[in-house]
Amino acid sequence: MSIFINKDTKLVVQGITGRDGSFHTRQMMEYGTKVVAGVTPGKGGQKFEDKVPVFNTVYDAVQATGANTSVIYVPPMGAADAIMEAVDAGCSMVVCITEGVPVLDMTKVYPFVKERGARLLGANCPGIISPGESKVGIIPGRICMPGNVGVVSRSGTLTYEVVYQLTRAGLGQTTCVGIGGDPINGTNFIDCLEAFERDPKTQAVAMMGEIGGTDEQEAADFVKNHMKKPVVGFIAGQTAPPGRRMGHAGAIISGSAGTAAEKIEAFKAAGIGVAVRPMDFVELIKAKLN
């Protein structure tokens, strides 16, 4: 089992003929994802890699192929429109990889997606992978393996680091979700924790947070009140200087809300195992599974 995507996911790629879009579409196809359509306005009628039909609009792609999930690799100024287009066309899951989407654009996108009952992952995220079933986004497939640990993270490469260490230690994953580091994102920690708690295959969850905001503290409350499965957490940015933006729009400390110390305290209070180093996930999860 897995969350949000599985072997039946039928994917449409928005921006399939672009530099990043074409590279990662090939990778997803190699991994075994069912890529059923691509969209690039003006290139409708072409075929990507002689296999995947390209359409001018997501609407056409969904009508013709029955795609139910979209992944977006379009430039930042067009991302908000691309998300709304996918949801409007009927995709129930939209993964936006694009980095640099203005936050005010997201204030319009977020309620649009919610009101239509769809799920948005991102923007500015590495996507999602259910090892052995499907991959949507850019998480390298070869560092993952099927298993029973759920992984959720705000970061990209830090996720890879932890997943790689889990895999090396023989701890496979049900699904790895990168929710993205932007201040307004479609899916948060709680959405993923809730789904992992419901997923019969998932037996433990690894959660990687960052400084900034209060998402991790709210996630800790959720774990305390609604989860039976064990959770292990990590916070990046313990040594970050206050008030400085560390690349991710979300990773900014302002006032007292959002420091690493505060988040780690919240984890401890909720009974979440605290990984001090990324490598600590392995032993902590092993202990929780036994």
Next chain:
Amino acid sequence: MNIHEYQAKEIFKGFGVPVPDGKVATTPAEAEAIAKAYGVPVMVKAQVHVGGRGKAGGVKFCTTPADAKEKAAAILGMQIKGLTVEKVLVTVAADIGSEAYVGIIVDRKRKKPVFMVSAAGGIDIEQVAAQTPEKILYLPVDTRYGLRSYEALRMGFFLYSDVKLARQAAKIMQQLYQAFMASGCSLAEINPLVATPTGECIAVDGKMVIDDNELDRHPEIEALRDVSSEAPSEVDARNNNLTFIKLDGNVGCVVNGAGLAMATMDLVKYYGGEPANFLDIGGSSNPEKVVNALRIITADPNVKCILFNIFGGITRTDDVANGIVTATQANPLKVPIVIRLTGTNEEIAMKILTDNGFTASADMDEAVVKAVKLAKGGQAA
């Protein structure tokens, strides 16, 4: 991106927000001339990207043009929280009846811009929020519909019982909201919004923070960037599409991805070292980025060891390896380098590095331990 008070007020003015007349001076003589032209009294205000300018002595009331000259001379060149004041705003001093606070900030929790207004203006809004939260009205705005008239009016009446003042304030809320949206802000603030004894509302101080992701859309705002108020190394990094923040330690870090970069800094500290910087070379690989990263890091005399931590996803590790080789051939390193590479094209990268006399590890902790040791002047194991 931060912009100065005088720049924010120019933008406000463009949307109809009443602001006192003012001009920027870079010399005391200019300040005197501006004061003479406007007539006294005037305020002389330091233009730097930090809060608490008043408390630091960077904001002064001046009664004569000569007084403005003298006070500008004292403020120009002054250090406020590590930044040198290079410009002052000379502005007509408003008659103050009462001071209110008006701000809009994008709230990650509500996923909307939220107005915060309070009649207790002029001081730290954080303090008001902590001690007397009932004195602040929070009003989230659905950006699909914009700020409704009734919402603006509700805020106006929250600030003032006088109908004329409430209506003026409501109009200013609308204008501020327009300025906020049109400029791609993550924060806009009027503190204080002054009601004069004669019943006029006027924005005496203004602040705007622009969402960096909006700058491609707003070249006119990018043009307002004041690079003199930033560390030169950070400006250099930004011009080369790197995210760099200078810190005080001696282990220079080059990492791909913000989360891994922060985790690497944390690990340096965990093993007893101090990171010299945060540096994210970003997702796409390009040997040129590595060359620039090395140039920026080695310019810091505190750096005693360089640590690369690259987890290749989109980033191809062979590109990073090529970058390291190119950069060090052009400018041989004076400090040791520790390289950790894993992921996409790892085998090719390892070969490039060993062929050029470098060693690399695939393990993050091992690399960090080694870098910390070398930075302390120890021998690598």
